[in-house]
Amino acid sequence: xxxxxxxxxxxxxxxxxxxxxxxxxxxxxxxxxxxxxxxxxxxxxxxxxxxxxxxxxxxxxxxxxxxxxxxxxxxxxxxxxxxxxxxxxxxxxxxxxxxxxxxxxxxxxxxxxxxxxxxxxxxxxxxxxxxxxxxxxxxxxxxxxxxxxxxxxxxxxxxxxxxxxxxxxxxxxxxxxxxxxxxxxxxxxxxxxxxxxxxxxxxxxxxxxxxxxxxxxxxxxxxxxxxxxxxxxxx
Amino acid sequence: xxxxxxxxxxxxxxxxxxxxxxxxxxxxxxxxxxxxxxxxxxxxxxxxxxxxxxxxxxxxxxxxxxxxxxxxxxxxxxxxxxxxxxxxxxxxxxxxxxxxxxxxxxxxxxxxxxxxxxxxxxxxxxxxxxxxxxxxxxxxxxxxxxxxxxxxxxxxxxxxxxxxxxxxxxxxxxxxxxxxxxxxxxxxxxxxxxxxxxxxxxxxxxxxxxxxxxxxxxxxxxxxxxxxxxxxxxxxxxxxxxxxxxxxxxxxxxxxxxxxxxxxxxxxxxxxxxxxxxxxxxxxxxxxxxxxxxxxxxxxxxxxxxxxxxxxxxxxxxxxxxxxxxxxxxxxxxxxxxxxxxxxxxxxxxxxxxxxxxxxxxxxxxxxxxxxxxxxxxxxxxxxxxxxxxxxxxxxxxxxxxxxxxxx
Numbered sequence: 136x137x138x139x140x141x142x143x144x145x146x147x148x149x150x151x152x153x154x155x156x157x158x159x160x161x162x163x164x165x166x167x168x169x170x171x172x173x174x175x176x177x178x179x180x181x182x183x184x185x186x187x188x189x190x191x192x193x194x195x196x197x198x199x200x201x202x203x204x205x206x207x208x209x210x211x212x213x214x215x216x217x218x219x220x221x222x223x224x225x226x227x228x229x230x231x232x233x234x235x236x237x238x239x240x241x242x243x244x245x246x247x248x249x250x251x252x253x254x255x256x257x258x259x260x261x262x263x264x265x266x267x268x269x270x271x272x273x274x275x276x277x278x279x280x281x282x283x284x285x286x287x288x289x290x291x292x293x294x295x296x297x298x299x300x301x302x303x304x305x306x307x308x309x310x311x312x313x314x315x316x317x318x319x320x321x322x323x324x325x326x327x328x329x330x331x332x333x334x335x336x337x338x339x340x341x342x343x344x345x346x347x348x349x350x351x352x353x354x355x356x357x358x359x360x361x362x363x364x365x366x367x368x369x370x
Numbered sequence: 371x372x373x374x375x376x377x378x379x380x381x382x383x384x385x386x387x388x389x390x391x392x393x394x395x396x397x398x399x400x401x402x403x404x405x406x407x408x409x410x411x412x413x414x415x416x417x418x419x420x421x422x423x424x425x426x427x428x429x430x431x432x433x434x435x436x437x438x439x440x441x442x443x444x445x446x447x448x449x450x451x452x453x454x455x456x457x458x459x460x461x462x463x464x465x466x467x468x469x470x471x472x473x474x475x476x477x478x479x480x481x482x483x484x485x486x487x488x489x490x491x492x493x494x495x496x497x498x499x500x501x502x503x504x505x506x507x508x509x510x511x512x513x514x515x516x517x518x519x520x521x522x523x524x525x526x527x528x529x530x531x532x533x534x535x536x537x538x539x540x541x542x543x544x545x546x547x548x549x550x551x552x553x554x555x556x557x558x559x560x561x562x563x564x565x566x567x568x569x570x571x572x573x574x575x576x577x578x579x580x581x582x583x584x585x586x587x588x589x590x591x592x593x594x595x596x597x598x599x600x601x602x603x604x605x606x607x608x609x610x611x612x613x614x615x616x617x618x619x620x621x622x623x624x625x626x627x628x629x630x631x632x633x634x635x636x637x638x639x640x641x642x643x644x645x646x647x648x649x650x651x652x653x654x655x656x657x658x659x660x661x662x663x664x665x666x667x668x669x670x671x672x673x674x675x676x677x678x679x680x681x682x683x684x685x686x687x688x689x690x691x692x693x694x695x696x697x698x699x700x701x702x703x704x705x706x707x708x709x710x711x712x713x714x715x716x717x718x719x720x721x722x723x724x725x726x727x728x729x730x731x732x733x734x735x736x737x738x739x740x741x742x743x744x745x746x747x748x749x750x751x752x753x754x755x756x757x758x759x760x761x762x763x764x765x766x767x768x769x770x771x772x773x774x775x776x777x778x
Contacts, residue, residue: 200770202685223689227376230687243680255686257386260379295497302686362436 141300149309149342150176150199153206156208157194169205172363179340181333183347183356191365192346195313198234199344200312201225213309216220230258234303236313240295242287248274248298249283256305266305273301277331293324296307300331304341311335317352329355380692385693387683388699391672392642402668403708406661410712413657414747415719419728419738420650424643426735427572428636433504434575436635436658437470437604439616442628449473449599450627459499459623460605465612468501470494471600473586476555477579479525481542487529488540489579493586502606504569505580512546512566520585523552523562527569535681535731536573558589569731574626574639661708665758669701675765680767681774690767697757697763703757709748716744 157169168191184192196211197203198210199213201217210217213232220228228234241250248272274283277297279290287295289309297314303311313332317325335341345356353359361368392399432438441460443450450456453471461467475489496515500506500682504525506514510533515524527533531543544550544564552562560644569576581589583597607616612773613631620629633640672681728736 197772200685202775223691226684226687228687229685233687234687237682237685237775239595241678243390245390246499250390250464254683255384255688258379258383258686258688258692260375260382306687 143270148175148177148345149213150212151195151209152195152199153209153211154200155195155205155210156197157191157203158206162192168365171208172365172367173208174360174367176342176344178309179336179342181336181343181345181355181357183345183353183359184362184363185347185353185359186362186368188348190368192348192362194365196312196314196344196362199310201229201237215296218304230255231306232309234306234308234311236296236299236303236311236316238315238318240287240292240299240319242295242298242302244287247284247286248279248290251287251298252283252305255302259306261274265319269305270301273304274298276335277301278327281303283341289325291324293320293327296320296324296328297331300328300335304335309342311341315346316347317347317349325349376631380689381695383688384692384695385699387696389698391676392700392703398668400671402664404677404705404753405664406704406708407558407711408481409657409664410692410709410747410751411715411719413654413661414712414716414739414743415524416653417656417743418649418716418720419723420653421647421736422728422735423730424646425733425738426432426730427639427730428632430504430570430575430733431636431639432574432610432632433435433606434570434578436630436632437502438607438610438613438614438632439605439620440630440635441603441605441620441625443601444627447627447691449601450603451599453598453600453603453731456603456625459625460603460620463616463619465607465616466513466605466611467608468498468503469603470498470502470606471601471603473597474601475590478553479523479542479544479579480549480551480553481544483543485531485542486540487542488646489525489529489577491579491581493583494580495583496580499580502604502650503603508568508570510567510569512564514566515580515582517582517644518584519582520588521560521562522565522581522585523550524566524568524580524778525564526576527567528580530567533569535571535576536568541578557588560589560613562656603642613702629716638755647711654747658701658747661705661751662754662758665704665755666762668704669697669759669762672695672700673763677766677769681769681771681776683769684720687773694760694767697708697710697767698759701755701759702752705752708755709751712751713744713748717777 152174153167154173155169156171159166172195184195186192192243197360199216205218217228247255250293252273253266253270254346255270271283277300279297282290282294317328320328329352332343334344381672431696441450457471473493475491475493478486478488480486495517497517507739510527527542528535529539532539532545534541542550546564546566549561550564551559553559586592595672603617617629617631684690720739723737724729727736
């Protein structure tokens, strides 16, 4: 984790999305979820991907997060055309470069909060002390130091989502993707999560791309990319 | 190509996830291990009982019918000659504990009600026979023969109404002490007393009648010199497994004739016991299939229940190979723990039935299993668990990440 207030005016291009199309084929029915989406994300930005339900914003995030492959188009992340990566290289790219926060927390129930957080770091082959220290530091940052040995089902929704954020950040990713991370949370927990994301963005320069459909969250974002009917909404 | 470090890191995570998964649901763990260990027990124990039964049948046949080694006349001769000399040479061979020549004849016994039973008559020296066979240790009624016994006969249980195991053969109503009519195959008919009845609870061994050489001299009018022949010579060894050495040494001593081990002599019985062993192997195979199916089903259910988590792990950057290895490790652990517990259980049950043998119609059967069989069964179980873990999980693990997360 980088430290100190970061300069937000750095203009290094981190993600270049070029005309991505995503089609789903179910029997004879072809659904075009994305119809040529292009946009750029710069280092240290906090981007909001917004749009109505079914507009394709989560689909965009899935493509950027390498959870899915676009039917056509290019996604360049930190100079690498990730659409051309093979399976195992995609795995390692996700592990080292990307962090992902899901709407429904998605922590592993058999692991404690601490284990959930250090799991990706351990996979990278860090020494035990390093991944333990990093995980504990992040749990402290998200306010769960005292609950690090609890299992997810012993924690509230907001706490579980904070574990998920810590887990997504443990490998010091270039980009953190968050797919409606507050959709299942009450107002107080939502504020905690959004403040936390903003904190990581501002304090540590963490680039974040977040899907949201809550207009009141716009204030957190540096920039909003609007998506409608599978296209960038330029209105 | 993955670097060695990445493989090691992947193995570390695979092992970590496997252990977490394994011990997260302790009830499931106990259930799976119980099923596997009981499956191991049922397979190995049934095999051990069948082995014990086979051993028991062979022991009985060896102890009355063939000995460990049997010498028979050359093909073109009716008897073995210079028997005393052969007996001396055979007894000089290390490992030989008894040598008993038999002259085989035929006899029909008639009880007081006129019922008849035909026996193969063996003319023996009872002292030598006692070292080579087990008839003197399995007396159901009366006494064993002594060297000088005359006018008396020692008979197998299976041809007496009172002691027989099966009703298929004609039998006589006689017990020890009863007078019966003996019709020898040379035409001599005389009254003899039943001195004793032996029985080993095995139809194939309990069908002989024995008289002493002293009695034979009277009945068949033979001299001592004429008695120095044999239809067969039964040789008992200290242990099983040294028969070929004994045969080799007998031949080295210049003993001619047909010399066979008990395995060669027990053709029909071997067929029977080999058939039992095939049943045992089929039982073992079924046990392995059950163990395989159990582990497969358990891992498959586990994996299906964790589809979403598998998707998440892949989304975090954990490779599918690592996740697959974690499930293989998990099922391997089921195999190891279940197998070891199975070995302990089997050892205990076999120990119990060694102290308290299983009572069967053929007699007391002690379960027998070799260390090799344990190792073989254990290795097969481990291999089954490896394959079961692989096949049960690989399909789900290959699934698309989003399908796994959102449809799992």
